[in-house]
Amino acid sequence: MKVTFPHMGNMYICLKAVLTSLGVEVVVPPMPSKKTLTLGTQHSPEFACLPLKINMGNFIEAYEMGADTILMAGGVGPCRFGYYAQVQREILEDMGLKMKMVVLEPPQKHISELLIKIREVTGSSSWIDVVRAIRFGWHKARAVDEVEDVLHRIRPREYEPGRADVVYKKALKWIDDAHDRNELKDAISKARQELDAIPVDNGREVVRIGIVGEIYVMLEPFVNLEVEKQLGRLGVEVERSIYLSEWINDHLFMGLLKIKGSKEARKHAPPYVNHFVGGHGQETIGSTVLFANRNYDGVIQVQPFTCMPEIVAESIIPTVSRDLGIPTFCLIVDEHSGDAGVLTRLEAFVDLLARKKEKNTVKNTVLQSSEKKGEQVCADI
Amino acid sequence: MTVKVGIPRALLFYYYFPMWNGFFRALGADVILSSNTTKAILDKGVRQSVDDACLPVKLFFGHVLDLKDRVDYLFIPRMVSVERKEYICPKFLGLPDMIRYNVPDLPPILDVTVNVSRSEKNLFKAFAEVGRVFTSNPRTIRKAYNRGIEEQERFHRLNHLGYLPHEAIEQMGRGLLNQNHSPARQGDMTIALVGHGYNIYDSYISMNLIQKLRDMGVRVVTPDNLTGTIIEEKSAELPKKMFWTLGKRMIGSAFHYMRSDSIDGIIHVASFGCGPDSFTGEIIERHLRRRRNIPFLNLTIDEHTGEAGIITRLEAYVDMIRLRRAAQ
Numbered sequence: 001m002k003v004t005f006p007h008m009g010n011m012y013i014c015l016k017a018v019l020t021s022l023g024v025e026v027v028v029p030p031m032p033s034k035k036t037l038t039l040g041t042q043h044s045p046e047f048a049c050l051p052l053k054i055n056m057g058n059f060i061e062a063y064e065m066g067a068d069t070i071l072m073a074g075g076v077g078p079c080r081f082g083y084y085a086q087v088q089r090e091i092l093e094d095m096g097l098k099m100k101m102v103v104l105e106p107p108q109k110h111i112s113e114l115l116i117k118i119r120e121v122t123g124s125s126s127w128i129d130v131v132r133a134i135r136f137g138w139h140k141a142r143a144v145d146e147v148e149d150v151l152h153r154i155r156p157r158e159y160e161p162g163r164a165d166v167v168y169k170k171a172l173k174w175i176d177d178a179h180d181r182n183e184l185k186d187a188i189s190k191a192r193q194e195l196d197a198i199p200v201d202n203g204r205e206v207v208r209i210g211i212v213g214e215i216y217v218m219l220e221p222f223v224n225l226e227v228e229k230q231l232g233r234l235g236v237e238v239e240r241s242i243y244l245s246e247w248i249n250d251h252l253f254m255g256l257l258k259i260k261g262s263k264e265a266r267k268h269a270p271p272y273v274n275h276f277v278g279g280h281g282q283e284t285i286g287s288t289v290l291f292a293n294r295n296y297d298g299v300i301q302v303q304p305f306t307c308m309p310e311i312v313a314e315s316i317i318p319t320v321s322r323d324l325g326i327p328t329f330c331l332i333v334d335e336h337s338g339d340a341g342v343l344t345r346l347e348a349f350v351d352l353l354a355r356k357k358e359k360n361t362v363k364n365t366v367l368q369s370s371e372k373k374g375e376q377v378c379a380d381i
Numbered sequence: 382m383t384v385k386v387g388i389p390r391a392l393l394f395y396y397y398f399p400m401w402n403g404f405f406r407a408l409g410a411d412v413i414l415s416s417n418t419t420k421a422i423l424d425k426g427v428r429q430s431v432d433d434a435c436l437p438v439k440l441f442f443g444h445v446l447d448l449k450d451r452v453d454y455l456f457i458p459r460m461v462s463v464e465r466k467e468y469i470c471p472k473f474l475g476l477p478d479m480i481r482y483n484v485p486d487l488p489p490i491l492d493v494t495v496n497v498s499r500s501e502k503n504l505f506k507a508f509a510e511v512g513r514v515f516t517s518n519p520r521t522i523r524k525a526y527n528r529g530i531e532e533q534e535r536f537h538r539l540n541h542l543g544y545l546p547h548e549a550i551e552q553m554g555r556g557l558l559n560q561n562h563s564p565a566r567q568g569d570m571t572i573a574l575v576g577h578g579y580n581i582y583d584s585y586i587s588m589n590l591i592q593k594l595r596d597m598g599v600r601v602v603t604p605d606n607l608t609g610t611i612i613e614e615k616s617a618e619l620p621k622k623m624f625w626t627l628g629k630r631m632i633g634s635a636f637h638y639m640r641s642d643s644i645d646g647i648i649h650v651a652s653f654g655c656g657p658d659s660f661t662g663e664i665i666e667r668h669l670r671r672r673r674n675i676p677f678l679n680l681t682i683d684e685h686t687g688e689a690g691i692i693t694r695l696e697a698y699v700d701m702i703r704l705r706r707a708a709q
Binding site (some may be wrong): 079103273306 | 466467468656662663664667
């Protein structure tokens with residue numbers, strides 16, 4: 001049995017760690033590329049959302065590499081993701097690709113439903129081993145997030161743009177190659193050292209932007225046209241509303257671990273969105289409010305074309321933006337997205353934010369000095 | 382003066398209007414409907430809503446705009462779930478919020494949450510909450526609720542007899558309550574029109590699809606003509622339960638009609654960018670293609686659809702079925 005799974009950003013590092021440490025043979029599909037997208041689009045329904053198409057491309061490429069079992073997540077709606085596996089199975093059947101699909105569904109009646117499914121993949125390993133493997137995967141997710149966090153801080157401040165990204169790629173490789181906790185610790189400290197060695201200008205005034213939106217598009221750089229990297233090059237410090245480990249904790253561990261999660265974001269969604277709308281619609285609004293409260297300069301919402309929950313959020317974000325005075329920008333991606341057009345739009349958005357920030361700083365300093373002298377000054381410069 | 386409650390003639394109007402109408406009337410309120418869809422209504426809706434919304438949601442905005450200055454309350458329930466462990470589309474979950482933050486100068490919105498995903502009793506709770514706006518007498522509310530349910534059952538019975546929902550609503554409006562006969566329809570073939578009610582029964586956005594088919598000598602049946610039991614039974618053939626109620630109706634009816642001897646073709650009507658339709662349409666098409674016995678046509682409608690293109694495709698499709706039959 002050769003197991004494969006769809007890509008979602010750096011998720012492959014954790015899944016691979018979990019499965020290989022249980023002795024399961026794993027086929028990691030090639031990182032999403034133009035070819036993946038073309039293959040996926042060719043065989044998927046036209047109006048399906050982009051993640052489904054990339055998934056299909058992953059499966060086809062993995063099949064070519066010899067995979068025969070797919071590990072996939074399910075769901076109970078109302079977001080389309082919950083039905084992905086069913087549609088994908090139909091497509092694979094018609095294509096004549098014989099692959100077994102193991103779908104991990106949230107248990108409806110009893111936890112045993114899920115455990116049986118896990119057994120199908122893990123085979124005869126004991127539950128203690130399974131738990132140990134999952135913990136190891138979790139630590140890898142934390143490690144990836146830790147490195148990303150540093151990366152986001154360095155990117156807009158480095159003297160030679162691009163150096164941090166080179167180290168980041170290497171760091172991911174080290175984390176991926178670590179076989180046990182000790183090696184993982186070494187990998188992290190090595191990554192930290194290398195990242196800290198990059199010369200940065202800490203006095204630089206950077207624009208801060210929060211990224212919110214649909215989870216897959218947020219986490220998968222190929223799909224979001226590397227928006228974080230592009231922004232970093234434009235001198236923007238980026239923070240995502242959700243990181244890999246937080247997503248894993250929220251969705252796979254049912255929020256058992258006490259780390260920051262989407263609960264906080266959901267709490268801030270009312271009065272704009274008063275009810276769960278599926279997917280991450282409510283979190284998108286809540287996170288926008290949170291970023292505004294933390295005085296971020298702007299928010300970018302990313303979503304795949306025709307994403308239902310994000311359309312609800314998209315239609316309400318302008319109100320949040322008006323009420324809280326935070327500029328927002330919506331980036332919708334599909335199989336036709338071209339990076340040049342997106343880059344132009346991002347540049348324009350960042351320029352606006354930078355101008356606004358400059359103006360506010362000048363205004364504040366002028367106001368402060370005028371308060372001392374006690375005379376009226378025209379603040380509009 | 383009686384209170385005027387406005388109900389937009391869009392989205393779930395085609396599924397639940399009799400219940401809402403019966404309920405509000407029994408409470409002594411006046412029910413005001415928005416006008417039939419026109420180009421002006423659609424254009425207004427398109428302007429007011431977010432670009433990426435689907436056609437029926439944009440149309441809903443248009444109907445709200447048409448209605449808002451004529452009524453005291455707008456009834457826009459948050460329809461989360463109408464059957465156990467199922468949902469309607471996410472856009473319905475956020476509909477009252479989308480309207481509230483995108484349409485200026487609205488009258489108060491009655492936006493109770495209808496969610497029977499966990500318990501059927503929540504339906505009465507939702508109605509009771511609306512009822513309390515009009516009266517404080519729980520017995521009146523209970524009576525009005527029963528009245529609404531009665532009307533809805535009558536509506537379903539007419540549907541099962543063969544009346545399409547918009548015809549049934551019209552019949553009930555005219556006071557013809559005890560209809561026991563199926564409507565007489567001329568035609569030499571029957572086509573199943575599988576699509577969301579708010580797309581196929583709105584004669585403007587569907588380009589009068591049903592009437593066009595009838596003019597070509599085609600009898601039209603839809604998912605609404607089937608009973609809930611058939612839908613449940615047929616849709617259960619899928620390995621995983623479909624969690625969209627409307628999607629389940631489409632899958633169930635398509636699976637039923639594709640085995641029926643009296644059906645000559647299936648037309649799937651989807652609106653551009655509809656999430657659930659992209660999946661249900663795909664599943665239906667793949668299952669039909671494997672059986673190879675019933676011709677299938679997929680029509681996608683949006684705010685730009687040209688009428689000529691639709692007519693050409695319908696004519697070609699109907700002709701093809703006739704030729705096929707002649708060849709057998």
